[in-house]
């Protein structure tokens with residue numbers, strides 16, 4: 001990521017869930033909006049809201065210094081981007097970095113009210129703890145993911161990734177309604193012009 005616009009604020013009320021994987025959905029919080037690389041996470045509140053919307057249930061406010069949650073979230077996200085790109089091209093992943101994050105984000109199980117199931121919980125004392133579910137999802141993806149199927153959208157101008165869980169494993173686009181449709185129309189026009 002070279003130039004992430006800090007002025008072009010886009011709401012995160014509808015986070016992109018096209019990744020088919022929570023860690024990839026986290027990657028996809030930077031998007032191309034009208035040709036501008038845009039970071040949908042612009043504040044601690046944005047990060048907390050994203051976590052809540054994604055079902056990672058977190059508090060409305062945090063006790064640590066303002067701005068640190070956003071800073072750590074962005075750092076982890078860009079480390080994940082490098083790790084995913086490395087895994088996709090057969091390069092080594094910096095496991096020491098992820099192990100350090102795991103040490104900083106311990107979790108425990110809580111027995112649910114039904115008495116026959118448990119839920120994994122993280123603390124809220126540090127940015128890494130608040131981001132614990134995302135770190136866990138990232139480690140899960142990096143250690144168990146099939147990186148033949150973790151791909152970037154085929155549109156050159158698009159920065160979105162997805163985990164191709166389709167049966168045919170031929171998914172090419174982040175979304176059919178955006179990149180897929182645009183490229184289909186472009187291909188159709190090309191064919192028409194070639195035939196004309």
Ligand SMILES: [Zn+2]
Pocket residue numbers: 153154155158159160173174175179180
């Ligand atoms: Zn796309």
